[in-house]
Amino acid sequence: MxxxxxxxxxxxxxxxxxxxxxxxxxxxxxxxxxxxxxxxxxxxxxxxxxxxxxxxxxxxxxxxxxxxxxxxxxxxxxxxxxxxxxxxxxxxxxxxxxxxxxxxxxxxxxxxxxxxxxxxxxxxxxxxxxxxxxxxxxxxxxxxxxxxxxxxxxxxxxxxxxHTSGTTSRPKIVPLTQANLAASARHIGATLQLGTEDRCLTVMPLFHIHGLIAGTLAPLAAGGSLTVPEGGFDALRFFRELDGSGASWMTAVPTMYQAILARAGRNREVLARSGLRLLRSSSASLPAQVMLELEEVFGCPVIESYGMTEAAHQMTSNPLPPAPRKPGSVGIAAGPRVAVCTAEGEELPPGEEGEVVISGPNVTPGYEANPSANAAAFFERDGQRWFRTGDQGRMDGEGYLRITGRLKEIINRGGEKVSPLEVDEVVMDHPAVRQCVTFAMPHDKLGEEVAIAVVLRDGMTAGEREIRDFAAARLVAFKVPRRVVILSEIPKGATGKLQRIGLAAKLGLG
Missing domain, CATH: 3.40.50.12780 (ANL, N-terminal domain)
Structure with a gap:
């Protein structure tokens, strides 16, 4: 349609x-x-x-x-x-x-x-x-x-x-049609079972696909509403803005939720009367530990979804209860067709790792005035046009997708490939760690080395050696971060996402 x-x-x-x-x-x-x-x-x-x-x-x-x-x-x-x-x-x-x-x-x-x-x-x-x-x-x-x-x-x-983010190259122009946006809004509404009584607390920046489609168009397409705080998201104002907003749901990136959790203990009365029926997380990987803590604090399900600009946002999503939500997974196909393929475009069986590809009415017709990018990103199979997302992942037997890394973010340590997300998940289990991001650090012999930036929980302490030892007990040796940088705050992009690419340079490493 x-x-x-x-x-x-x-x-x-x-x-x-x-x-x-x-x-x-x-x-x-x-x-x-x-x-x-x-x-x-x-x-x-x-x-x-x-x-x-x-x-x-x-x-x-x-x-x-x-x-x-x-x-x-x-x-x-x-x-x-x-x-x-x-x-x-x-x-x-x-x-x-x-x-x-x-x-x-x-x-x-x-x-x-x-x-x-x-x-x-x-x-x-x-x-x-x-x-x-x-x-x-x-x-x-x-x-x-x-x-x-x-x-x-x-x-x-x-x-x-x-435009694409242009982290490693010139940003590409992504045109999205009326039909693309309408399809994505319908997909989100169906996934979240949005209705006329639903109201979104729209805290995402409105120059980004997440805020524009999930936070704005989708609630309106369902006949519902949205409320927009003045000036966008501010963790210091969040609970005041939530209180009395009448919001039944919200959508945000993981760093926003982590900032909210840090202040939740001082706002228990607001939480008790908030009336949120779900929290949606997208645009970056949500640590399983954060998902479980959010559900405990807010008393409602956390729905992790997977989206990108070229898909007019949503591609997969964990479903609402009573269907299972799988922490660490971005859920099942939620609109377009989704598959995991080889570099040649052949679909892989469940459990095998490859590139995530999508096909559907929400996918852009193609990058503007960029034939080489289109030739690399799109391919035909079974009479359908497929888009290569650039993400690496694997799908289980029930169709739940797990993203194992952005292909351009995979760390190549002397030929050994390291998924930053895998290291993040392990270090997030340390009781003193509130937030972390694994990234590539230049190395004169190996090419790249594993490093990690860490933010500690308020009132807790941990040193570089302690965090390395913690990771070493759970990871094979070449995946253990050789450098741990403890920060009060990790640099973020304009949309609140943690930036792996270029983080070493920002921190003066290598």
Missing amino acids: TTTITTLLRAASPQAPAILGPGRVALDHGGLARLTEETRTMLAGIGIGSGDRVAIVLPNRPAMASAFMAIAQCAATAPLNQAYRAEEFDFYLGDLGARALVVAAGAESSAITVAQAKGCTILRLHEDPDGPAGAFRLEAEGTVRPAVAATAPGPDDVALVL
Whole structure:
């Protein structure tokens, strides 16, 4: 079934709440639909139609969610991290071929200067402080083109354009169609059994596929709602924002949950009345120890899912009870077809390790203007088009997938291959360790050596030798970290994910 975001949202009750924020009345589904029509008319009047790209640089707040939802039903959205420097905005806006840039009224950003130099229309987003959460109007500055027809995009039109992380190479452009986003939102809703009464506490950054699809589009597609804290996730404010939010679920990355757990003991009353029916974790591996602690503290199931930008987010997920959830596994296929294959694309039997590949309606048509990347990433088998995720894993006899590492993150220690995730899982069992990340450290003879960064639990101590000895009792010798770096905080990326690649350089190792 192919559809668009607009047709996906039509089933929602117009009077039902859609987007909420602190101290504001809700923008209902009918209001969001009217806002979309007003936005489409306004954009068409200045020459921006369904094929044009509109960059969005806004802080995490209700208006960011509503701007994405409205503009994605009119043109191709390109949300960008507002913390980028001028040279980063210059790259992304140029690479995207953006026709317009949305910024908050009164905002000062290097993105504006860069966009003006490229001939982009500046769209100032004005919020009504007395209106519903997320209600806005756009005002154009600068370059305005002749009007175009105010037509709604079709299923094959691009709705969202993002870049890959570009950790080891130039970021690749990932266009995602209306049909891709609609399929992924349906998959998430079915997995979590989302309904009209469900409300997501949306703490993920809204320039990232996780926050945009799981935290925004999926709850709205189910006829439910989301509430967006001002400024995004802050562990110090989290329990205050959770209290009284009416949220029935949330989705976040493991580092966010670890920060929440560190403060849970001081917020038992909030936890007792929170009313969350599930916690969803995605975008990075969730340590089994953290999953079990979350379930004990929050008294609800933790659903670990597996997603990536090229799949419009979700690929697999652990199911809701009473079906089994397997700690350390990212669950079963949850939308697309999922298989583990050899380098040649031949499917492997259960228990054997290989590359994870996917095929389905949520998968991008391909990287933009990058034939070599597409040739490497896509292949045909059994009349279907498959995408190589770049992740290594194995599937058990019940179809549960376990990710054993990102292929480009595997440590090659003199020819011996080490999965960082395997080392993480062992060290996380040390009673003093709250968080850890294993990474490759340069070595003059071996090429790479195993190192690990560790954050200790409050009030607990452990030295490098103790942690190495702990790991040595549980791992074969070549997998034991030769360097343990104890930190107060591990460097994270813009979305809160721990960064393995490049961590040695950041820590001044090698």
